């Protein structure tokens with residue numbers, strides 16, 4: 001199994017490490033030729049406006065959209081979730097996304113950098129108890145289409161009930177960063193998705 005991590009901006013190394021620990025060969029993807037060599041892709045957290053800009057200038061926007069339309073498995077965390085959304089609220093006017101998941105996400109929905117927080121999320125399909133999740137200027141999902149499965153919501157506090165994990169077919173997205181906490185269950189869930197798609 002050969003999974004790529006989109007390496008334009010963001011916490012690429014942390015995703016590469018989490019995938020390696022999940023026993024798959026993971027490699028950075030910066031060019032269309034590198035995209036062609038991987039069977040699945042992870043889009044890291046970072047800054048979606050920067051990832052959008054760089055995807056356009058590196059000639060990756062359309063190739064990734066096409067691979068998604070052809071059924072490639074993709075997991076996006078935080079900025080990566082935004083990059084997978086059909087519709088982005090509070091984005092920059094020229095911000096592009098790879099599309100894929102029939103959802104509306106709101107950027108920076110939980111507040112500014114100082115409002116970054118940690119909270120527990122119960123994830124449908126992931127055993128072993130609540131996921132302790134790190135949210136850094138995270139988006140939330142405001143609306144989902146009929147084909148989107150809501151996998152996780154914030155379980156307590158001011159923003160309880162907000163949707164922060166979703167899946168549509170071979171596409172998975174979380175508003176939080178499992179690559180930062182050493183809990184490999186989301187990466188392992190994704191690896192299993194890739195295996196089943198193969």
Ligand SMILES: NC(=O)CC[C@H](N)C(=O)O
Nearest residue numbers: 045046047048078079137
């Ligand atoms: N931690 C993150 O990935 C933050 C996402 C960032 N706020 C954005 O809009 O892209």
